[in-house]
Amino acid sequence: xTADRSTPSSxxxxxxxxxxxxxxxxLESAQVSMQxxxxxxxxxxxxxxxxxxxxxxxLWHGEPTDNDAHLRDFVRRxxxxxxxxxxxxxxxxxxxxxxxxxxxxxxxxxVDYLFMAMDDLTEAVERLVARIPGxxxxxxxxxxxxxxxxxxxxxxxG
Numbered sequence: 001x002t003a004d005r006s007t008p009s010s011x012x013x014x015x016x017x018x019x020x021x022x023x024x025x026x027l028e029s030a031q032v033s034m035q036x037x038x039x040x041x042x043x044x045x046x047x048x049x050x051x052x053x054x055x056x057x058x059l060w061h062g063e064p065t066d067n068d069a070h071l072r073d074f075v076r077r078x079x080x081x082x083x084x085x086x087x088x089x090x091x092x093x094x095x096x097x098x099x100x101x102x103x104x105x106x107x108x109x110x111v112d113y114l115f116m117a118m119d120d121l122t123e124a125v126e127r128l129v130a131r132i133p134g135x136x137x138x139x140x141x142x143x144x145x146x147x148x149x150x151x152x153x154x155x156x157x158g
Contacts, residue, residue: 012059013134019056020132023049027125034118039101046097046121050090053128060133075128090124097121 030045054075055065061078064070072091079088086093097117104114 015059016056016132016134019052019059020129020134023053023056023125023129023132026052027122031118031122034115039104039114042118043094043098043101046118046125047094049125050094050121050128053125053132054090056132057128060131084127086120086124086127090121090128093117093121093124 026045026049030042030049033039033042033045051068051071054071057078058065058071058074061074063074075090076088079085079090097114100114100117104111
């Protein structure tokens with residue numbers, strides 16, 4: 001798939017790099033916040049990380065990135081198309097994390113459920129970031145036994 005090339009070619013790679021870098025920095029900060037027990041802060045950082053990752057992938061695919069509804073729809077379609085439940089359910093993972101954090105704060109749940117939700121969301125963000133062209137890693141296959149036929153997509157255009 002190709003991106004909307006209406007922007008100057010030099011700005012597309014820089015915008016993609018900015019989204020990729022922002023998603024990874026926020027994800028790392030969220031992980032540190034989780035380890036410190038700062039669950040509200042971690043949740044906000046994860047939201048930013050997920051949105052940055054989805055915006056980068058959506059920009060590459062020429063999809064609108066102007067509101068959350070478009071982003072949610074895009075990531076669900078992408079996950080369905082690639083048969084990748086982590087991507088398809090990325091925003092659901094964020095909701096699960098929020099629910100788990102609320103239950104932990106109210107002392108109705110164990111902390112390990114919060115970290116399990118964090119693991120699913122981290123996997124979703126990492127898989128999305130890997131789909132933003134210009135990264136260091138090839139596009140991961142949703143099926144570990146499958147060959148990745150379109151890993152070179154990241155090198156086209158731009």
